Amino acid sequence: MDRRPRLAVWKFASCDGCQLSLLDCEDELLAVADALEIASFPEASSAVAAGPYDLSLVEGSITTAHDAERIREVRRQSRHLVTIGACATAGGVQALRNFASIGELVAAVYPSPQYIETLATSTPIAAHVAVDFELRGCPINKTQLLEVIGAFLAGRKPAVAAYSVCIECKRRGTVCVMVQGVPCLGPLTHAGCGALCPAYRRGCYGCYGPMETPNVPALAQRWQALGAPAKRFEHALRSFNAAAQGFQRE
Amino acid sequence: MSAGANAVIVRETLQGLLEALLAEGYRTLGPTLREDAIVYDDVTHVSELPAGWTDSQEAGHYHLQRREDDAWFGFNVGPHSWKRFLHPPLEPLWGARRNGDGFKITVPAPGPKLAFIGVRACELRAIAIQDRVFLGGRYSDDTYRARRISTFIVAVNCAQASGTCFCVSMGSGPKAAAGFDLSLTELLGADRATFLVEVGSEAGARMLQRIASRPPTEAELAAARAVLDRTAERMGRRLDTTRLRELLREQAEHPRWDGIAERCLACGNCTMVCPTCFCTSVEDHSSLEGTAAERVRAWDSCFTLDFSYLHGGSVRHSTRARYRHWLTHKLSYWIDQFGTGGCVGCGRCITWCPVGIDITEEATALRAPGRAKKQGDAS
Structure with missing residues (x-):
């Protein structure tokens, strides 16, 4: 009998990019498949084995009543549930609807809006069921994904830090773009990407959502001083993690 | 020559010093231009130094500017410090591999010995402070010690102060006082640029013997003192440390x-x-x-x-x-x-x-x- 822990990968409202990060682990994929029984991963194989599962990786946000029901079933089938990516942990870019009227949006996009059944908001998985660990990013970083899986297998806590992108920038020796005049979301943003954009002389886009203690008003003021008005700052925050509590402007 | 002795080298002779250090197996690190800033990185040729560049610094602001002269060290400390080489941002301490019923421990091999070119007075003080932290107590840090004792330090006396400098208030500069093997003061003469060299250690004296130098004139010693006096007067910040x-x-x-x-x-x-x-x-x-x-x-x-x-x-x-x-x-x-x-x-x-x-x-x-x-x- 196969005694390996059983893995399932689930998709809700999302682009599939985060679950593809698992398939992108080319060098480590065989080790993953050796250590875990990949029981259900429709993106990789149509052979889907029934639950229960030891580890569920959940991608995507909840945007329909049907999905709100389905996530409860996923939770029931899963011993550990880990959300992967900005959609599953913060609602994703589709949570921009939370700041508008869903009726108006549906009418503007679809010629026959009467066929659309959707919730008024896009919400993270943790708003519906208990989540054991949330892995951030749009998309997630595959090294961090392997760290989470490795930690699960070893029964230890994942080494995934919640501090700012700035700490990753400084460790890699990148010169601060903001001090050189480029508005950057790094000081508000959760580490994890390895400080990718500043290494290419771009300000951080906030793909990993809010860091542990984001000071939004202080950074807003600095952006203004750098010639980026309040509206531009607000637009910068309203992307993949728009609905994350830590990116709100009060 | 012994510690405290002075000599003068023609500026281009610094290349000879770099080559002598490289020949002895040092990894030579110094200031160089990258990402619109003056950072510390590998420097094996004097042409990699930020000649003719300076920096403008204020609270939350750093910008490079062209100088009117071609000074090689006419700038102040930048985003990096020597800490990233002596106390690296990420350091594997040890690894372990399963081996039958037990496991085998592996320790990373030490890197090459380091030579720092262009260490400022405040940075010498900072290195001395970290020495106290890592080596001073009852428990010392072995990897730090191994890097530190083999490091060769070429200091540079600051010929200017930035908008955020306040070494005078902290008693750490602008003159490189201790903790270096050789120290340089850049003298931009009308016809030829030179360095006034001060010997700080026996290792420094030995290295100086491998390049062409001559004794300084009184005028050169006075010019170097004047450089430091001017820098001390131009501190961008002040901190009253009384009580x-x-x-x-x-x-x-x-x-x-x-x-x-x-x-x-x-x-x-x-x-x-x-x-x-x-x-x-x-x-x-x-x-x-x-x-x-x-x-x-x-x-x-x-x-x-x-x-x-x-x-x-x-x-x-x-x-x-x-x-x-x-x-x-x-x-x-x-x-x-x-x-x-x-x-x-x-x-x-x-x-x-x-x-x-x-x-x-x-x-x-x-x-x-x-x-x-x-x-x-x-x-």
């Missing part, structure tokens, strides 16, 4: 801390750029197969929540408590702990703070009387 150690102990409830917490991003940049901040966290990683593990030490910061996480939660939960801890440690109880101050007046925490919080301004404000402590006033 500061004692005073800060009494200011734990000062309202100024609340004001700083409104501006502070708790991003950790100040601690990362500080040449004396030494804190790290240790992470363990394990392979998917469960056959290998690695322990890595990484720069950490007292501005992160996890840094003060003890059983059940973080001790310094508010940004106010974290900034207060950092400043008070740096300027006050570092002295109780290590017998020296923790600040060298390099100004990096001011320049590289994304919102321009200024330690000299905050320490000055904290001198003013605060409110009396209220009953039950929690941090």
